[in-house]
Amino acid sequence: MRKILIVLILVGLVAIALPMTAGALGLDVEAKAGAGIGLGSTDNPDITGSPRLAVNGGGNVDFFLTSLGPGEFGLSVGGEYSHMTFHYTWANLAGPGVDLVSDVTYGYVNIPVALVYKLPVSDSIKIVVRAGGFVGFFLGGFTDGTLVPGNISVGRATLDSSNTIMTAYGLHFTAGADIGLGGGLALAPAIQFDWGLSDVTKNTPAAGNFKDTLWALTAVVGIKYSVF
16 A cells, blocks of 8 residues: 555656646756764653664756746655664663663655755856655664663564554755756755654554654765756
8 A cells, every 4th residue: 555655646746747847947857865864853751862874865856947036946856765773772661770772773765845946156066955845655674672781682673564653754955066067967965854743653552652753864966967
């Protein structure tokens, strides 16, 4: 069912996007990948966390529909794979002074939709910023924990629909530059911030009644082609 929903959303985005190309000032297609840090937030006062590696990759299409000042303004749609690890310590979970230290790994397909603005600063360099939101679909993950002190492994557990909410949403921002390479191609380094707003953990007797969210700050590098 989840795969069918992803396909339907992508088909819907294409159906919306194709008529827009007729009146567009510009159309840019980009493939990108990057890495950075990811972390989570929770309203459980006994949990503290620290950043771990986050990676993402995918692509987006920018439709520039109108001029705005010296630049061009439009709509950006895309599809990305996001991989994040949430490292945390749950104090006194197994008794006074016995903490659970765990790494929880998440994999998502995210579909960002954003407003985009491209501002030329020279003949070969343009500043590009995007601001919007994303919807994410959970693909899989696992949790791997240890009780401290004693370093007693509690084993690896799979994340699935019984303990993880299968869809997520949040805010999506990028800021970077297009560096012209000639022939319509550009190198596109950028900073990307995906700020999850929705709970990712199902409330269960084991997990408790808490809200957990995720965010990722990554540096990405893309190759972009300006169709027109």
